[in-house]
Amino acid sequence: MPTELSIACALSASELPRRLEEMAHLGRAALVDAHADSRWAKLCFAAGAGVRDRVLAVAAAEAGCCAFLTMRVTDEPDTVVLTIDAPDGAELVLAELVAAFRGRPEPAR
Template sequence: MSFDVPDACTLPTAERPLRLAEFDDLFATAVRRVDPIGATHARLHLTGPDGLADRVRDLAARETGCCSFFTFTTTGAPAADGEAVVLDIEVPAAHADVLASLTQRARAVSAGATS
């Protein structure tokens, strides 16, 4: 499954596959549900071991560093077997296609679809 990187992204080309692999790993291991909230806002529900919220915040901060159009908001809470995290992702209307691509990838990878 491909992911179109917008021109606004400043992450060096050589590092992009590594960042995408980090997102794919997060999607595959922690995403339980993806909720679109309009064209410019999505909410991902994640669960995982202790430290998940820190992992999500770190990845979101690094992504915002190269794709400043993203706004990530992370809310975490203890869960029975680790942590439950809600990740809100917002973009300006000009980047709604990037958010749609990201949420589509999150759904596919969390469901086990790979390519």
């Protein structure tokens, strides 16, 4: 029988704003496009020096605190793509992440 993951962020109240600001900083530096609905997001970053590594680092960090999200980093011509899938009940978390990358890091978790 599969085990369901809890939809809860493991970051502390002091860690969350720093993480969201890190996402906002990356977004301001490299985000060129974002598409999202309630349970899916595709964030496109201009490929540049260190951008892929920064996107990978954010995805790995989020995997540690929000294991219920599925994050994939792929490459397209001149673009690093972060795709995020959220299960039912995690819509607010996904919206918060997308908002942070768009430069509006407001913790809601």
